[in-house]
Amino acid sequence: MNREKVIYAFFIVLALTMNFGFFIGDIDDPAHHNVYEFFAAIVVSIICTMLKFGDRTHLGALMMATSLVADMQLVIAALIWGYGAQLSANGVTNEMFSSVVSMSGGALLANIVSVILLMVETIVVRR
């Protein structure tokens, strides 16, 4: 058993589930999307990226790339949300909220790719 891999698997799956939990629901209804879940999704996603820092294997580098994509999507979503809530005169409009959710949808896709890569690695390297 490789402890490092188990920890990574835990975090990447956690990132996926969190993201999925946030994403699911009507796209422009704030009642369906919990802000705490969003926060947790960002934190877990960043931790995933950190876990792949300095990995020189090809699959490792790919996983870092996909989780970087997820981070980027989520951070942009957070920026849009923050702008709407704090800076914009109209508050968070429906359009803004739906773009936040769709951004997190993109991140979800990246997370799924990460998990597929993880599965590939697990299957190919039978150790």
Next chain:
Amino acid sequence: MNDIFYLMLRRLRHPLITLIVIYSISILGFVMIPGQDDQGNPWRMDFFHAIYFVSFMGSTIGFGEIPYAFTAAQRAWTLVTIYGTVIAWLYCIGSLLSLFQEPVFRRMLRSRSFANEVKRFNEPFYLVCGYGITGSAIVEKLCDRGVRSVVIDIDQERIDELEINGLVLRVPGLCADASLPEVLDDAGLQHPDCIGVLALTNDDNVNLSISIASKLLQPKRIVVSRTESEVNARNLASFGTDHIIDPFKDYAEYLSLAAHAPYMHLVYDWLVNPFHRPLSSAYKKASGRWIICGLGRFGKALYREFAKHDVEIVLLDDNVLQLQGYPNTVKGLGTEAATLQMAGIHEAVGIIAGTDNDADNLSIMMTARELNPKLITVVRQNLNSNTLIYQHSKADFIMEPGRIIANRILVKLKTPLLSVFIAQMKQQDDVWAHTLLNRMSSVASDEELDSWSITVGPVMTPAICAITAEGIEVKLSNLMKDPRHRKTQLPCFPLMFRRDGEIKLLPGELMVLQEGDEVLFCGLAEASNQMSWSINNYNILFYLQTGEEPSHNLLAKLLKRI
């Protein structure tokens, strides 16, 4: 670069994850803990304000309670998070700093910057492996001539020495094992501007692997290797190493020249060594019986060289087994008067103290000189730390392998013509050498005699070609005039002239130069500088030829016509 980057990222994983976890817990805490606004209404911090507050609190603990004064619960949480974030930061910065101080990491950084520096070289350079006495002498001389070099040595102290030696040019150095191909590669073995590889380490095997690596990668590049065993020398020669230097054999050759042709020896010495022996030293009688103490590698090499020239030799060694098979032997170390008398010290002309023990060598020399003050004394110096004592020993020759090799190699690197000249010179007699020596002495007296060569052609001597093309003959004597005043002679004279493979020693100065001619000059270094003016600059050579300053601009030509 990649290695360093990956190592850094790897080491930063844990600190960064800790930092993120602590930050996110702090932020979450502020969002969840209920607070009050300025009117006393219940209010909760949102994520935006929580991130803002934790960010500045983590780094500065400043600015106060924002946007409203905190409740007791919030203050309690702030207390916890202050310590949490400070510890996370300390951990992060601490591990980064310790990473930079780690020897492995520093070595990687150094070798990286070294390799990058070498990669950026855009002028010819030599790769010198081993920065001992030989290596440092060669690098210094190369620097003086404006040739760049790169140094590898296995000893960090020697690399430090390189940095504090104050060389004229910047010489990058790396502490690494030169027998590893990747180290050699970093040092520019595959660099297109690397013009020669000098393998000068103490280890014959390392020298061998350096030479092989270089010859395999670039067969045409010059490789000079030092070796102390004959098996190795043959091995090196088998794959085409250009110059193989054996310190013992070379010194034996040098000494035997002194024994059978003292003037020839001096000519050689003046051309090869920067600090030459005075002219008067040749008047000592050198042909006759020589006593060799210590029949090790050095002694055997000497015996072979001396025997070639029919010099009478007596061999001394305290090991009877070593002496087996040699004529004229005496058992004993030579440190006692009795053994030396048995060897016939009173009739001898020279004694060579060649054991591998410095104290013994000095003792042999002093005892011998007491018995026969007219002796020529040769002492072998084994340890560099004994230099001071040896300098004051007043021995005629001090055999110090490091310097000998350095000078031999420099001759080969300086100009290939010089080696040709030395080979030709050895076929002449000693009277010829005496005349040459007098000529050298009148030019250089006590200063260092330099030698350089020119090849007539558009690359090296554009001025000569331009003037010859106009139909004016350029003679050797024209080149030897001072460009500042054509009536004065430069302190130099031609040693050798080569045209179409035909060699002429000490050519006449009225020789007319053609394209393709090669001339070897000797003289003071300043003459070489001046000469490069006259061979490169048309106007100066024209002045030397005719005594007139040529006018080349249109106005001057028009005025001249009037």
